[in-house]
Amino acid sequence: MHRVDYLTHIQERVLSCIRRHIAEHGQAPTVQEIGEAVGLRSRSSVHYQLVELEAKQAIRRERGRSRGIRLR
Template sequence: MSGLTLSIGVVHSGHVPRSTTPRTLCCIRRHITDHGEAPTVRQIGQAVGIRSRASVHRQLIELEAKPAIVREPGRTRGIRLT
């Protein structure tokens, strides 16, 4: 188990499980529908239960690679669905 840590019976590898990424995309879709604009990274984290903004950023990078979203650099709410 190199690079993995075990705490309270749960294996952690330092990144968010992939199962959270679909919830992140759903959160983005729902927020755009309800509010007319994309959520902030902090709002995404709160909605899907992730405290680390770095973990949310990694998920956004995965969603960009799919490509499920497009991000606009330098904009707080710069996420668009594809």
């Protein structure tokens, strides 16, 4: 696992949501599922958090796939 820079509280919640969903369902959650799980109403807010997590190398995203989030 890669070392990540400091994560904000919401980034930690998003990352935890992704880890939990993969463990329980065998695949990453959708943007909508992440938003519902962590209390973010807009998809753009979730996208922003995913961009930040990718920049901090906590996740890797596969463009064009609804469940294209991979843990690093």
